[in-house]
Amino acid sequence: MNILLWGVLPYVMFVVLVGGLIWRYRYDQFGWTTRSSQLYESRLLRIGSPIFHFGLLAVIAGHFFGLVIPKSWTEAVGMSEGLYHFNALLVGSIAGVGTLGGIIILIYRRRKTGPVFMATTNNDKLMYVVLVAAIIFGLWTTVASVFSNTHGITYRDTVSPWFRSLFILQPDIAAMAAAPLAFHMHTLVGMALFTIWPFTRLVHAFTAPLHYLFRPYIVYRSRDKGASVPARSGWSEVGTRDRDTRKR
Amino acid sequence: MRVMAQMGMVMNLDKCIGCHTCSVTCKQAWTNRAGVEYVWFNNVETRPGQGYPRRYEDQEKWKGGWELNKRGRLKLKAGGRVKKLFGLFASPLQPELKDYYEPWTYDYKTLVDAPLGDDFPVARPKSLITGKDTKITWSANWDDDLGGTTEMGHLDPIVEKVRRESEDKIKLEFEQTFMFYLPRICEHCLNPSCMASCPSGAIYKRVEDGIVLVDQDKCRGWRQCMTGCPYKKIYFNHKTGKAEKCTFCYPRIEVGLPTVCSETCVGRLRYLGLFLYDADAVTAAASVTDPQDLYQAQMDVLLDPHDPAVIAAAREQGIQEDWIDAAQKSPVYALTKVYNVALPLHPEYRTMPMVWYIPPLSPVVDLLRDQGHDAEDPDVLFGAIDALRIPVEYLAELFTAGDVDRVTLVLRKLAAMRAYMRGISLGNEPDESIPASVGMDGATMYEMYRLMAIAKYSERYVIPKAHAEQAHDLEEMGCSLDFDGGPGMGAMGSSPFGEASGRPTPVAVETFHALQDRQTSDSVAGADTLSGRVNLLNWDGNGAPPGLFPQRHPTEPPADVAALEGGGGA
Numbered sequence: 059m060n061i062l063l064w065g066v067l068p069y070v071m072f073v074v075l076v077g078g079l080i081w082r083y084r085y086d087q088f089g090w091t092t093r094s095s096q097l098y099e100s101r102l103l104r105i106g107s108p109i110f111h112f113g114l115l116a117v118i119a120g121h122f123f124g125l126v127i128p129k130s131w132t133e134a135v136g137m138s139e140g141l142y143h144f145n146a147l148l149v150g151s152i153a154g155v156g157t158l159g160g161i162i163i164l165i166y167r168r169r170k171t172g173p174v175f176m177a178t179t180n181n182d183k184l185m186y187v188v189l190v191a192a193i194i195f196g197l198w199t200t201v202a203s204v205f206s207n208t209h210g211i212t213y214r215d216t217v218s219p220w221f222r223s224l225f226i227l228q229p230d231i232a233a234m235a236a237a238p239l240a241f242h243m244h245t246l247v248g249m250a251l252f253t254i255w256p257f258t259r260l261v262h263a264f265t266a267p268l269h270y271l272f273r274p275y276i277v278y279r280s281r282d283k284g285a286s287v288p289a290r291s292g293w294s295e296v297g298t299r300d301r302d303t304r305k306r
Numbered sequence: 307m308r309v310m311a312q313m314g315m316v317m318n319l320d321k322c323i324g325c326h327t328c329s330v331t332c333k334q335a336w337t338n339r340a341g342v343e344y345v346w347f348n349n350v351e352t353r354p355g356q357g358y359p360r361r362y363e364d365q366e367k368w369k370g371g372w373e374l375n376k377r378g379r380l381k382l383k384a385g386g387r388v389k390k391l392f393g394l395f396a397s398p399l400q401p402e403l404k405d406y407y408e409p410w411t412y413d414y415k416t417l418v419d420a421p422l423g424d425d426f427p428v429a430r431p432k433s434l435i436t437g438k439d440t441k442i443t444w445s446a447n448w449d450d451d452l453g454g455t456t457e458m459g460h461l462d463p464i465v466e467k468v469r470r471e472s473e474d475k476i477k478l479e480f481e482q483t484f485m486f487y488l489p490r491i492c493e494h495c496l497n498p499s500c501m502a503s504c505p506s507g508a509i510y511k512r513v514e515d516g517i518v519l520v521d522q523d524k525c526r527g528w529r530q531c532m533t534g535c536p537y538k539k540i541y542f543n544h545k546t547g548k549a550e551k552c553t554f555c556y557p558r559i560e561v562g563l564p565t566v567c568s569e570t571c572v573g574r575l576r577y578l579g580l581f582l583y584d585a586d587a588v589t590a591a592a593s594v595t596d597p598q599d600l601y602q603a604q605m606d607v608l609l610d611p612h613d614p615a616v617i618a619a620a621r622e623q624g625i626q627e628d629w630i631d632a633a634q635k636s637p638v639y640a641l642t643k644v645y646n647v648a649l650p651l652h653p654e655y656r657t658m659p660m661v662w663y664i665p666p667l668s669p670v671v672d673l674l675r676d677q678g679h680d681a682e683d684p685d686v687l688f689g690a691i692d693a694l695r696i697p698v699e700y701l702a703e704l705f706t707a708g709d710v711d712r713v714t715l716v717l718r719k720l721a722a723m724r725a726y727m728r729g730i731s732l733g734n735e736p737d738e739s740i741p742a743s744v745g746m747d748g749a750t751m752y753e754m755y756r757l758m759a760i761a762k763y764s765e766r767y768v769i770p771k772a773h774a775e776q777a778h779d780l781e782e783m784g785c786s787l788d789f790d791g792g793p794g795m796g797a798m799g800s801s802p803f804g805e806a807s808g809r810p811t812p813v814a815v816e817t818f819h820a821l822q823d824r825q826t827s828d829s830v831a832g833a834d835t836l837s838g839r840v841n842l843l844n845w846d847g848n849g850a851p852p853g854l855f856p857q858r859h860p861t862e863p864p865a866d867v868a869a870l871e872g873g874g875g876a
Contacts, residue, residue, distance in 0.1 A: 087523035087524070088522055088523055088546070088548075090523075090526065091525065091526050091527035091546070091547035091548055092526060092527045092528065092547060093527060093547035094397075094527050094528075094529055094542070094547060095544070096396065096397060096400055096402075096529065097400075097402060097403050097542050097544050098402075098403060098435070098544065099402075100396075100400070100402050103396050104396040104398065107395045107396040108395045108396055110395075111394075111395040112395070172436045172438070173435045173436055176436065176437075177544070177545075262526055262527075265506070265526050267391070267394075267505030267506050267507075267526070267528065268391075269507070270387055270390070270391060270504075270505040270506070270507070271387050271388070271391070273507050275501065275502035276497065276498070276501055276502065276511065276588075277501055277504075277507055277509065277510040277511065278510065278511050278512075278513050279510035279511070279512060279513065279521075280512070280513045280514065281512060281513075281514055281772070
């Protein structure tokens, strides 16, 4: 069981994530968008969205420090275990609570604003469930890591070595299996999130436009040589009927 | 000198009767789809008026276009690259739907289905966004013909500004009001700020003809272009999550046909043609310190297509002979740079717009006529242009960054043309002192009159075809709007990734070749030229080609669509 969960699933997830991204990048560039709903509602979005996204960026940074940087390194620069955990807890909970608060605002907005709710697909709803679960379990681990500290088991001795061992294709299954339940849950939900990632609107994160900082302002382009694809027939009429059919 | 070609347009505002035919045909051709119900690539505004979206010219609020930083260099008014990236998660300056209007339809079905009763059934307005009953409170031309101006006239940002500067000289009481129409499309700027604002780099300017397009595959829906464009001519398709804009009807332009708005213009007020310009000089020209110098700077960027040095440089850049020839015959070049009567819209935004306007003399003429004067007497007209400061100041805010003298000169030229030609029509000896008074000679003035009054189709639209050696690129070009949910009218089913994801459906330019053939030949077109999809503007009324009508049972797609979607794994 442990082998399946911590030795096989991570690689399955990785293959689906990378394969899915490549497939979608090649075949569904047009669907690759944030699908912004700001046109419908802007007030709540302008509060919730930045809180959520900046919180998330901090969370990602926190994961990097926790998972990638070995314990021996931080100890080598003279950071005590206590100081490290105090930092992790402080920054981690601020970021985590911010992310959770942000997404609660966003989900409230999505549910309560008519047009925004109508523009929400089943795909989005599934994604929100997994995303919120990952955040909640993540906060649980942050809290749990404080208390489990007294038992001498921290994620830096269990999850992190396992995480790093995945990349050298020799998964340290025993280390991960020793981690508390909260970490198991968070990791599993996290893997689920990354598995569905390429097939949800979350893909927009992979095209974060950092190259904007470096590109010239004015873009000249010669007439494109587009791929030849058979034309589809049919259209979507302007009207309210498509809204009705969606409700059915 | 790096010579590039640019398709440009000139609109003669004196001829606009505000019939909205351009808007309607444009909408039929390009934005008659779910997701862009509120979008008008071409709209006609009554001025004074708030415009569409409301008060879009208030750049203190919307921060569109460019400004100069302390070192005198161009910077986006809404902020630099880093600031834009930090604002990515919720665009702070993006217009909302209420700034445009909430699109609606009517519940026509009730009219047919209502049971017999004492009351007449009523078709209630239904919001196209929510599908629910709605109250219609605004539209793209709600203040058409000065409707509501007594209450809302002061909300026009230009009125506000002129008023502030002229101590309430502008009166909006009806008896003193002047009015004209301003049709607007994307300006296809030489220095577009939408393009500079796009984090993804999805907006591009075509090297061949300068048309600005949005690559629908590259667009990720960050919406910064909407903030960046001071004319608010980039729209968000709320179904596909992508930006869309006026395409200058590039599939038509490529086969030598005018844009839909020009083709269908009742007043024949639009002119299409090429400019040759120096691409290396654009940034410097857009950076001149005094906004009132921007007009001249923009004119200096445009090159004389008769100048042998320019021709040589153009050839060096690979511009073909027929394009150089077209640039020489270009009516837009003549109106802007030879006769100097066409002005750019809001040059102070520093985007170097390439849709130009001949300012209207009619507000002045109408006022004179109403006061019982002879509106074609040159002396009366000249005096009136100087005396009627208010319309002139208003026009100056629109077209010359407030340079009243420049607008006055153009209006005097138009007035002189009227007077000069009246003399000729009455059989008098041409009065050469009239053109001389505005710095022209009689022959030039007569040519200008010909171009502005009686020019034929082929003189108003001088559009060189895209080159045959590039034909294989053109036939299935994968750019701009022709996608699922695009005007290509691909299937819009709700796929698992949200609306309208999937492979793009490229433009079938051969459809436009067929259209061009039909328009220039006498034979009737067979239905076989229309493959799968039908643009109603291309349909000549013969038969019912497949794709003309939507499927009878939308739940059952035809076999080929099902196969295609299955193959896509969607």
